[in-house]
Amino acid sequence: MGNIIQASCTCGLESEQIFQGIGFQYYETRIRLEPAYCDLCGIVSGKDMGKNFCKCPKCRKKMKFYYEGLEADDNEDSDFPSSEYLESKEHWHCPKCKDENLIFGSMGCWD
DSSP: OEEEEEEEOTTSOBOOOEEEEOOTTHHHHOOOEEEEEETTTTEEEEEETTSSOOBOTTTOOBOEESSTTTTTSOOOGGGOOOGGGGGSOSOBOOTTTOSSOBEEEEEEEEO
16 A cells, blocks of 8 residues: 655645555556656656666656665565655755755555
């Protein structure tokens, strides 16, 4: 089960819904989603953290995950990041204005 979140900032950035975590079919698809950003394009979206290289949908450059050290983690099933890491900080890096004003709001759950 995962969370549905949305990133927003005082500068006007508002992401689409981001499906965070794993779904019921994880053991078939192996897809694990986490929020990531592109500083060049100023967007935030959900990306599969199991992939070595997550591309920005606009510029195709590598996106960065908000979960620090995520790329360094190996892909073992026991290494799921806790969704609570988003609650560890009140404000996050905004790729649009480059300030620490981005917040993640909960929109529900998915499976």
